[in-house]
Amino acid sequence: MVALPEKRLVLPRRTLLTGAAALGATALCTPNIARAQSTHPLSGQSIHMSILGISGWLPSSLGVDMSPDFAKYVKDKYNYDVTFSFAGAPFGQLFQKAATSLATKSQEYNIIISDSQWLGALATPKWIIKLNDIIAKDPALDIEWYAPVVRAAYQVYPDGTDSLYGLPQVGDIEGIFIRKDWLEAPGEADAYKAKYGTPMPQTWEDFEKMDLDDWKKLVAFFNRPEKGYYGIAMQYSREYDGCSCPLISFIRSMGGDIWDPKTGQVEGIMDTPTNAKAMELYKSMLQWNPPGATNYFIAEVIDAFTQGKVFAAWQWVATGATMVPDALKGKVMVVPPPGFKDASGKLNRNYIIGGQPWVINAFNDDAHMQVALDFMRWWYLPETAADYLKRGGLPCDKATLSSPGFDDIYPWNRTYKYMLQRSTDFWHDPRYAEMLATQQEGWTGYMTGELKDPAQVLKYIACKQQGILYDEGTANNAPSGSCSGIRL
């Protein structure tokens, strides 16, 4: 047998060094990914999650619309599969849907999009988890928000403490959507100047300087019932917080308030001449609203505006994508609502904040809890926030809102940022529903003309709410003697 000469593999040195470097880099990365995938408690599993949110509300559904991206993210990062479903109810019924499920300690809804007022009602019976420890351990969830109100409104309960129960899902503020094309129509500006002696506002900056009297002139100018359209659509509905939100904005911007969150005192704060004046002013706007506006809530204002029945619509900017359908693109401007001059002539705006936080079901099992927290981490990634914004959502983090070009993405973005710094919330108390029902009953009764005296209405509301908060243990003082036997 002949011995064959040995064949030796000869590689150039450069090739060898390059290959070794590549292998080394892979060796550095792959164990981390592999380690993350294999050490994650859900690795290899398949989980189904349910989100409960507001039906017909775009920002609510975006969480589920974007969930395939989350599914891909966790598959790559943690090697588990997740699918989502969305359950919804209108605003007025959502709390009932959530509460009746949570009261049975069910994990039917793993993540809930809660309204900010409900934080107390969900946190007090321990239906949702407290997030302080989670946020402390996870820097990804310790986010710098654009304005202090974001934390106060969407995260904190009880008010004024450091206990955190929510993370903002969508920020929201009150703005006014106006028909820019009507403003710019030939002859309108001249006719306005001829009528009022002042130029018609045209730019966002013009509207920022306007107070309520300026707005009254503008909506009166465009109020043309003989042509089938009116000046403005505002919310006066008894449903949920329809009338309360814009009216509280009037009250606070005029220097009034509805309670003292530190002491729970309502009497003496709610029933004041300033608040009575605010009620009169808010009612006076009805003359430029379409007929039936006393029943207007969010959907009715959308209908009135998108069907060309009104020049302006006082509306939550989170409805922007619905308020500006394709037919109105380029024809709508979203501007700040009116300021209210104080004694020194300075314009004040202290409006109600809207928006909803994510809250996490305390009865989730370990797997669903883990997914919920992974979801939150993913939700607040810069790229997720950018995608959310692009789809019509309204993030609250400083980085996204301060990014170049933010104002120009949608017509409401600039006003959103502006008003976020000029908005506050109302109660987070567990008995908010009774407080709200009392308030709505009184205020809508006045707006519809059933009740004539705003002072009497405010006295009734103050007495009832004082009683509710005292009964709950939130208020230090019982209702005063003058409350005995009070009725509307």
Place this chain on the structure above:
Amino acid sequence: MESGAPAALSESRDPPAARQGIWEGFTRFLSRREVLPLLLLLPVLIFFIVWNLIPTLWLLGLGFYRFSLTSGRPPRFAGLYNYRTILNDAGIWFDLSRTFIFVFCAVVTETLLGVALGLLFWNSHRLPGRRIALTMLFAPMVLTPVAAGTFWRLIYDPTFGVLNYVIRSLGFPSVDFLGNGNVAFEAVLAVDVWMWTPFMVLMTLAALASVPKAELEAAEIDRLAWHQKLWLIVLHHGKFILMLGILLRTIDAFKTMDLIYDMTYGGPGSTTQLVAMTLYRRAFEAFNMGSSSALAVILLLISIAFTATFIFVLHWRERREASP
């Protein structure tokens, strides 16, 4: 026993005397007069106890506790606190009075219209289009209240609604039916009448069908006037069914909540706030289970009072005739 056959097999072919005795005893027990009906009723009784009696007793008990689902505190025994609070609440008395007015107006209107329409369709089998007419007449009754409320809310809309379109065509200004406190109550009442008059038509037709034909023929022969026939024969025989219909409608009208919730939410102000709406809001918005249970018990007692009153009125004549 045949040789070779296994003992167990041969035993199974002929039941032993003990098993025969048990079986005979069981069939004898079943054939006792009172036992079989009781056994047949047992499933219904169990259903009634589990889904009716126990929840009612639970409700009764909960009314004595202060308990809110959102308070985070366990229920606290409070005696008559909830009942005292309810009875001292002027708002609830107003809601109750408004409800009684609603019930009275709704039931009277539905009964009068229902009886009139029922008499119209009585003995009209040869009337062309009778079936179609009856189907259309009964259609509102089979709609869900939510669907009916939604339709009518749109019909009543002052800007888009068809009713206001007709009103404007006649030269009158639009009417804000559901936003104007002067007409909202009547607007909701009209929808209830539209929905439930067909029920009274049905009850009237059933009452009329129970009238013996022989008596009607005798009345014809005796040439009784139509109102005498109606009073002496028709109502005499059909009053039980008619009163049952009125009772059912009274209780149902007293519980009206879904129409109000859908159409006006109790507004404008509190013009259409009926007591069932108050109860719903207390139970499912405020989650005040103690107070809402107490209110539910009070409403249950009122419904029982209605029933007792109707039965008393129904049998009043017999009692009067029977008494010396």
